[in-house]
Amino acid sequence: MFLSFSFRGGRIFKTAIAVFITAWLCTLLDWPATFAVITAIVTLEPTVTDSVKKSFVRFPASAIGAFYTVLSVFLLGHTPLTYTVSAALTIATCYKLKLHDGLLVATLTAVAMVDVVHSNFLIAFIVRLGTTTIGLLVSTAVNMLVFPPEYSTMIAKHLATSKQKLQELTPNVIQALIDGETDRSIHQSQITALQKDMALTAKLLQFQEKDTFHPLAAKSKYPIAPQKSQFQALKLMTHHLENLLALPLTKPRWTTIEHLQLVEANKALATQWDTLDAQHYKEQLAIITAQFFAEQRQATDTTFIPIESLLLFEIIALYEQLPKVKSQ
Incomplete structure (x- = not known):
């Protein structure tokens, strides 16, 4: 029981720190923190190796999701079909390219991104990649430096x-x-x-x-x-x-x-x-x-x-x- 509590407690504490730092950096840059925070939470793996390895999968997967969201909003506007098309294309492409570890975060943030894309589609896409990068880097750094995994x-x-x-x-x-x-x-x-x-x-x-x-x-x-x-x-x-x-x-x-x-x-x-x-x-x-x-x-x-x-x-x-x- 104590070992289980310690293990979970450490993960919860590190997640809280990663979320705070990620949200703080996004606030300084005046970027939407939601996508970065989602990425930071998902990226916090039980091992440093997995955090680093899966980051190289989650970044391109998130880029794919952002691209399909921007494209869907541009073509369809803000309609129920936009969410459907964005999610379906993101899942299909990530699956086809074997980006399985990035599928969840890419799909979640792609759908959440629909409401914040109104104009300046290129800027929205670049900001989305920036928030993803912040979430990945902060989460990986926290995993290595704060109570580094040692079992x-x-x-x-x-x-x-x-x-x-x-x-x-x-x-x-x-x-x-x-x-x-x-x-x-x-x-x-x-x-x-x-x-x-x-x-x-x-x-x-x-x-x-x-x-x-x-x-x-x-x-x-x-x-x-x-x-x-x-x-x-x-x-x-x-x-x-x-x-x-x-x-x-x-x-x-x-x-x-x-x-x-x-x-x-x-x-x-x-x-x-x-x-x-x-x-x-x-x-x-x-x-x-x-x-x-x-x-x-x-x-x-x-x-x-x-x-x-x-x-x-x-x-x-x-x-x-x-x-x-x-x-x-």
């Missing part, structure tokens, strides 16, 4: 939270399945919540990666490569947990010794999340692996894979990711 700290906190949830959930799920429990609703809801957290982390990683090599972007407090590696490991572990919960509701047939060995191995591996003892980790994983191959040798029906083998396979695949989720 690595948020990513680190999200990864730590996801790891903690997995650390608590994994041994409980495995223990329940080893024991043959069939009620999986609680664990399934926990997995669903975890997947939502992981989706947000993936988006933050995408934002941070875009700005990693940009010379104007803020420097990351944490290197992104280890964070990506840890995220992929956590994502795979979540995937294997989901696979475990999707197994048939069939109670595994273990001998007493097999059941005890698996329970003890699961408990031992559950202690390896923070301080990994490589030798102890390998020994416990080897116990589960040996049981997996024993089940394969004992299988009499080659048509279907026994539930015991499926269960052990997913457990092995899950715990193989454990060394990669240690704190970076």
Whole structure:
């Protein structure tokens, strides 16, 4: 909740600053501020890279919209058809030229521009380009200089939270399945919540990666490569947990010794999340692996894979990711 508030709060504050500076500059030049403000709001992207990159798309798109508005007013006057023609031609042309990132701001400002074009069509067109330029430059500058986008700290906190949830959930799920429990609703809801957290982390990683090599972007407090590696490991572990919960509701047939060995191995591996003892980790994983191959040798029906083998396979695949989720 706090991370979400901070992220949104920063964006709101930067948007407010960009709008104020843009409107102030337009007032000094005696230009209509509406179009510049719309451009500034839309241009404020989550990353500096996107702000700069998309500006080169939004400027020509806005020029196209301004041109069609001036032309429509010149030919049709101020009628309902003018709005329709201006919007339709702007959308069609931007789509044809693949200026998708500029389509929204170009169409909105093209329609809003109809009411302010009365005469001096060339001047109106030039002023429109000027206001667009002000909005783009101010918004990009504010994005770089005021709370520049830097997501690595948020990513680190999200990864730590996801790891903690997995650390608590994994041994409980495995223990329940080893024991043959069939009620999986609680664990399934926990997995669903975890997947939502992981989706947000993936988006933050995408934002941070875009700005990693940009010379104007803020420097990351944490290197992104280890964070990506840890995220992929956590994502795979979540995937294997989901696979475990999707197994048939069939109670595994273990001998007493097999059941005890698996329970003890699961408990031992559950202690390896923070301080990994490589030798102890390998020994416990080897116990589960040996049981997996024993089940394969004992299988009499080659048509279907026994539930015991499926269960052990997913457990092995899950715990193989454990060394990669240690704190970076």
